[in-house]
Amino acid sequence: MTWTRFHRRGEVLREVVATANTRRDGLLPTDVPGVTETFADDLELLGALQLKWHTRLAGQVERALSEQPLDLPGAVATAWAATSDVLPGVRLVVDHYRAAPTSEAMAAAMATATRKEHAYLAAMAGLAGIGDDEAAAPIGARLEERARTLHRGAPVVPADDVRPTWLDRLRAAFAA
Template identity: 50%
Template sequence: MTWTTYHRRGEVLSAVITAANERGDGLLPTDVEGVGAVFRDELDLLGALQLRWHTRLSGRIDGHLGRQPLDLEAAVVDAWVATAEQMPGVRAVLDRALAEGVDPEADRLLGNAVAKERMMLAAMAGRSSYDDEAAVAVGASIEHRARLAWASSAGAAPARAGAPATAPARTTTLIDRLRSALAS
């Protein structure tokens, strides 16, 4: 891949992400200009979206762990929610592809990506190691907690238009955490 092709692919991927976030319908935006020229097929585009999601999530986790080192799991959940709020359309596209299936090869690759992401969530939350057999299940429970927090957060994104309307989640402050620690 040439430098020009690399940059063009990045520009098109950014346009795809913008379209997915604006639409919020979970459909893969293959109609964005340039998609056919820089991505081989839908699987290539879906893989690029998955990689962008994973990269953004990983970076957010690192940042949240630096700011909130005492409660690792809460930091991981907060990072997942922040990433989903920044990329709701991408999350919707990935969730729809996982739920409905694309084709056997895409389903296998997405399944592997989900397992790796869940292992990362569990490891970064301090609940398991990457090679632990339970890491995927532990990561799934952390992801579930993050999804619940995202669904209850204020300002429901278009990708969550069908989510139940609830009161905005209250941000936990240092004082709240200290009170909780002293009460227990």
């Protein structure tokens, strides 16, 4: 992959993520300009979105564990919910194609990715060892369910749409 193609792929992927987060219909936004030229098929695009999800999730988990080191499962569940708040459309796409893959290859890829994510969640929560995906996956699945209950109650705000709280506005008024 050339440097130009690498950057173009990143630009298209950012647009795909933004479109998925805006639409929130759970479908791959294959109509975004540049998708068909950049990604070979739906599975490649879904893989790129899943990688975006996993990367953001890992960052959120690291942050949550540093802020809440005494409750590892709670921190991991909170991180998963926070990632869903930042990437709601991407999560919906992943969930949709996890439940209804369009091919055998996609079904296999989604099953593997789901098992790996669940094992990661369990390991980061201190409930399973690293490398034992089969034993850790059910534990991680329960953590994901816990996180989904946290997410359902949280408002979804786009990352670039952070509004000041009432207290922030009050502080600003006193400072002026």
